[in-house]
Amino acid sequence: MSPSTAAPAGTAAYVEEPAVYVVHFTLTALQQVQRIPVTIDKDSEFCLTGVNGSATGAYTLNFRLPSGRLIASAQMSAANFVGTANQPTAIGPPQVYRSGSSGPELDLTDTSNAGNTIQLIFSGTRRLKSGT
Amino acid sequence: MLSTNWTDPRTVDYSDAFNPLARPDWSANNNPFLFRAFNDPLWVALRNAPDLEPRVWVMPAQLDQIIQPGASYDANIPVEPFTWLYGLSCSATHADGSTAAAFTLQITDAVTGAQVFSQPILSSQITPAGTPGLFFLQSPHLFLPPSYPMIRIINNDAAAALCIANLFCAVEVS
Numbered sequence: 001m002s003p004s005t006a007a008p009a010g011t012a013a014y015v016e017e018p019a020v021y022v023v024h025f026t027l028t029a030l031q032q033v034q035r036i037p038v039t040i041d042k043d044s045e046f047c048l049t050g051v052n053g054s055a056t057g058a059y060t061l062n063f064r065l066p067s068g069r070l071i072a073s074a075q076m077s078a079a080n081f082v083g084t085a086n087q088p089t090a091i092g093p094p095q096v097y098r099s100g101s102s103g104p105e106l107d108l109t110d111t112s113n114a115g116n117t118i119q120l121i122f123s124g125t126r127r128l129k130s131g132t
Numbered sequence: 133m134l135s136t137n138w139t140d141p142r143t144v145d146y147s148d149a150f151n152p153l154a155r156p157d158w159s160a161n162n163n164p165f166l167f168r169a170f171n172d173p174l175w176v177a178l179r180n181a182p183d184l185e186p187r188v189w190v191m192p193a194q195l196d197q198i199i200q201p202g203a204s205y206d207a208n209i210p211v212e213p214f215t216w217l218y219g220l221s222c223s224a225t226h227a228d229g230s231t232a233a234a235f236t237l238q239i240t241d242a243v244t245g246a247q248v249f250s251q252p253i254l255s256s257q258i259t260p261a262g263t264p265g266l267f268f269l270q271s272p273h274l275f276l277p278p279s280y281p282m283i284r285i286i287n288n289d290a291a292a293a294l295c296i297a298n299l300f301c302a303v304e305v306s
Contacts, residue, residue: 016146049147067305069185071188072187072298073189073190074190077223079223080221080223081188084265086157087157087265089266090149090150091149092150093185093186095185095186125146125147
């Protein structure tokens, strides 16, 4: 698939662009939060292909796929899952979140027993409908 | 070594998370091992197949993650039918979370008896300390129904350790 895909006559055409959804969250010691939305733009679908991030302490996470299922059977240690800026963890097969949806809703739990400032980055491609 | 042909980026599928052409760190020059792996026929099929969802199995369950020295943990993993195992990540720390530890890991196909590793592998070979990232199999392994993976973790350390292995899978959902 090329970034710009020609569509058959009478059907929608799509343009692909890089997309990065950034989530900032601060957890208090041992705090658990659920279903933090990562709202997807209304003008485009989002194809998630990678996750990376940073934090000031240890934490665990899980998030939802477009089907509503959680990706992991239990919360994963961030050290085991979250990649780095030059090597994001590949999420595959890629999942497409619908435009305007709440995206990969996050469950987070602090395990550092201290305040924890987290930045998570969901990277992938955005599919914009360019015509009909 | 920098002898591969230039690839027009307009021809690259960036929506394919495992496309080695889309990530410089997996290029033929920078990581020929992974570049060849992702061009394995089964990998190509997995990358392009519709109706697959990623799953991560976190083993052991949270209450069993602290394993005593020399003790083993065995479990049957209740995966869905038609699960493909394609990657792993591990972490091991002493129970207080302060220092690194290590365990050995083996995964066995319950029906065929096929083992992912010929001998149990050290967790530090899957995920070296301080280097987050996945250990990708050269070719994804399908657990054909009624099969499922069996996992064995042995804490080789002299102290109790928090041992975690994540199994990265893809599941056929239709």
